[in-house]
Amino acid sequence: QVQLVESGGGLVQAGGSLRLSCAASGRTFSIYVMGWFRQAPGKEREFVAAIHWNGRNTDYADSVKGRFTISRDNAKNTVYLQMNSLKPEDTAVYYCAADRTILIHTTTLAYDYWGQGTQVTVSS
Numbered sequence: 001q002v003q004l005v006e007s008g009g010g011l012v013q014a015g016g017s018l019r020l021s022c023a024a025s026g027r028t029f030s031i032y033v034m035g036w037f038r039q040a041p042g043k044e045r046e047f048v049a050a051i052h053w054n055g056r057n058t059d060y061a062d063s064v065k066g067r068f069t070i071s072r073d074n075a076k077n078t079v080y081l082q083m084n085s086l087k088p089e090d091t092a093v094y095y096c097a098a099d100r101t102i103l104i105h106t107t108t109l110a111y112d113y114w115g116q117g118t119q120v121t122v123s124s
Contacts, residue, residue, distance in 0.1 A: 002026045002113040004096045009118030012086055020081040022096030022115060033099040034079040035111060038092035047106040059104045086122045093117040
């Protein structure tokens with residue numbers, strides 16, 4: 001089993017920045033890809049970004065390209081999501097997820113483990 005714990009959410013004004021963290025523990029050697037998803041009220045959970053454990057392969061949703069950056073620190077088993085130029089439409093609960101397959105996927109069904117989520121609210 002793998003446990004994921006997110007932190008770093010909060011309230012920020014439009015144009016501001018936040019950095020989310022996701023700490024993984026347990027059988028982390030089984031994980032190849034870490035991802036971030038988000039879910040706004042009344043909407044489906046959507047892909048935000050993902051990174052392969054090698055650190056060289058990443059993927060982003062079009063809506064966050066150029067504003068968000070995903071990174072990881074293998075020594076700390078932690079993945080980060082740096083969010084800049086935040087917009088009110090970025091408001092959502094952000095979830096960290098882990099995938100045991102080698103390829104980067106953008107669908108929720110591909111991910112095996114999930115964190116509890118952290119709220120991000122962007123005011124206009």
